[in-house]
Amino acid sequence: MDGSRALSTPQAYSIAALRTLVRSGRIRIPQFQRSFRWEHRDVISLIDSVLRGYPIGSLLLWQREAEADDLLIGALRLRAEARTDALWVVDGQQRITSLVNVVDPVAGANPPFAVGYSLKDREVVPLRSNSQALVIPLPDLFDFSRALAWLSDNPDASEHAAHIQEVAGRLNTASVPATVMEEADEEVLREVFDRINNRGRLLSSAEIFNAIHTRPAMGLTTSLIAAHIDDATSFGVLADKIIVQAILVRRHPDISREAKEIQAEFSDSWRTVTDFPEETEQEALEGAQSALIKAVRFLQQRCSVPHAALLSFRFQLLISTRFFALFPDPDQRNLELLSRWLWRTSAGADQLRISGSQADLRAMASCLVAGEESDSVQRLLARAKLPDSPRSPDLSVFRATRSDSKLILAAQWNRGPVDVRTGEPITVEQLREHLDGEMTPSAVVADLVPVAELEQGAPIAAAKVFAVVDQREVMAGLPELGDGALSSLLLNRDVVALMQDNRFIEAVEARARMLNSYLEDFIAARTAWDQEDTPPLTDYVVGDPEVGA
Structure with missing residues (x-):
């Protein structure tokens, strides 16, 4: 063991104090910090833990000098002046970044920091671009004057005023423990950081x-x-x-x-x-x-x-x-x-x-x-030269992580599937909203029938449909759609009637025939596997013909 030592001091910071430290340029992110960006669900989980009073772990900060710099911490961009008492984050970068961004009116509008509190469900929720009833944005919940303005703009929430005050109090009084290290060189900090993070796991x-x-x-x-x-x-x-x-x-x-x-x-x-x-x-x-x-x-x-x-x-x-x-x-x-x-x-x-x-x-x-x-x-x-016609995907298998299942969904997207609530095509913005933080398309896929009712080997992929609502709302909306809207979902009135009569196996088999036929045509057209792949005609033009030749 060598003589490397560090002086450390315990501290505790409120969210407001962390916000002040960030905005003043005192908190800095060192370059050896591993790059890791939290997703929406991670930020929501952190804020939920804060409001429930759960421990969120201790921060580790390194006090030393810092040069003037342009900083970007989450969605907060600021100019920091040189100082001798900067606090460099060794552990806790994402917690600090999330806490100070979600309560900022400007930064809090950017994913993944757009977070609100549902007064109806009493839980932390993603803040969508469209208006949400009884969901107060975190920046409004954090600031008393903004909370009053939000209540004035949302009179339906007046009965929840006492609860807003209670939750705002929890948010403002939350304390984040920290250890501030002094008199340590960068090599010591690297060693501490590696020991904290999976015992020095090699960086990717x-x-x-x-x-x-x-x-x-x-x-x-x-x-x-x-x-x-x-x-x-x-x-x-x-x-x-x-x-x-x-x-x-x-x-x-x-x-x-x-x-x-x-x-x-x-x-x-x-x-x-x-x-x-x-x-x-x-x-x-x-x-x-x-x-x-x-x-x-x-x-x-x-x-x-x-x-x-x-x-x-x-x-x-x-x-x-x-x-x-x-x-x-x-x-x-x-x-x-x-x-x-x-x-x-x-x-x-x-x-x-x-x-x-x-x-x-x-x-x-x-x-x-x-x-x-x-x-x-x-x-x-x-x-990518195919020896013969590409095969249609096996409809008896559907997992959102599989490439062939994604192909089936992409092919159906080509039809402009409608939102069953409005009869209007689902937009990419709706997909983005519902797939926020998701790695697979599961969040925009609904079952047309109870999967448990299907026999082994049934074409389960034919029971899947694009939807931005749950199965119950899908089934309630389908009978109200016109023929064109149903066709966009690869459905017709006969299939809907079978589902309404609980004849699930027949319904899925009927839709499987429609889906198979469509996939064959779609794949043949998109791959054009049996057509000539000639380059652009302009490639064959050597030069302009001589005028008057």
Whole structure:
């Protein structure tokens, strides 16, 4: 044991005190902190614990000097002056970030910090973009004057005034324990941090990239990129790992960089082998964000993939990102061919022996070469050449994590499924709202019949329908829909009548016939497996004909 020691002092902070420390620039996030962004449900769980008086763990802070810097803590952006008594967060980054953001009127409007309290259900809930009856936003609950203004604007909540005061009191008096360490060098803090976090678990490549290459002072981070993409497209908040993979694959086909290579990503030696040798770190982040947004819009508008949770394979997004990075304004014919490639890799995954592995990604990313747009697309198509017609998915199996189940849902999305309450098509914004924090599409899928009533081997996938309400509301709304609205859900009045008569097996079998027929037509059209994949006609034009020849 060496002589390394540290002086520590116990403290306790209210949420208001933490907010003041953050806004004053005294709280800082050190660069060796591992990158981890909480989802909506994590933030809700934290606030629920605070209101219930449950312990939320102790913070570990390191007091030392800090230079002037531009900080981004959650959705809070601020300029911090140099100071000698800054508190660097060693453990508790997400707790501090969540607590100070959810009570801020501006930051609290951004996911995942948009949180409210349901006076009806007496629980912490996600704050939706549309109005919610008897749900008071956390910033209004935290501030007494704002709470009074909210009550004035929501007279139906007046009977809950006493409860609002009680819950607001709990929120304002909550105390977060902390230990402040002094007289410790950075190596000691790294050791403490590693011992706290899984006994020094090795950081993943995504975490290493974040720690080294994305700093709030740069103006753009992987978390911000994910938020910007979701804001622009409603595609869902992509995980930091996916953002980092997109940054890497945009620059080079092989994303399986070793830690030392990621640390040297923008060094002179590595630049020479990337597709963007002259760009800075910030330009790489900006370029990845731009390419990702174009890739997502391509998936939504041309490929019937409205949300990340419905994407069959992650590599499809990453390959599309590299494509739009190298070819930002592609020929329309190549976009059509790229869409065919995506659907062939989805529908023909088994025939092509595609598993979504890193090897699959590397092989396909290598097909995309700068300056060779059409040839790149042709190489991708060669990688996805089907020997015969792609098989329709097995309807007797449905799990929201499976690529073929996601294919079934994406195909149904192409029909413009309606919200049974309104008869209007479900929007991508509704999907985003209901899939917030979800990794699979389960939250927007309802059972048409009780699954327990079906026999083993029944086409269970035919019992699944797009819905933003529960099964009870689906069954109540279906009889009121017109023929066109029912057709958007791959239903008709005969099937609805069978369900109403509790003839569940017959109903599912009837819908299975409709679904099978539709899937065969849809997959044949989208894969165009039996059609010529000729490149754009403009590729055959050598030059302008001579005038007057």
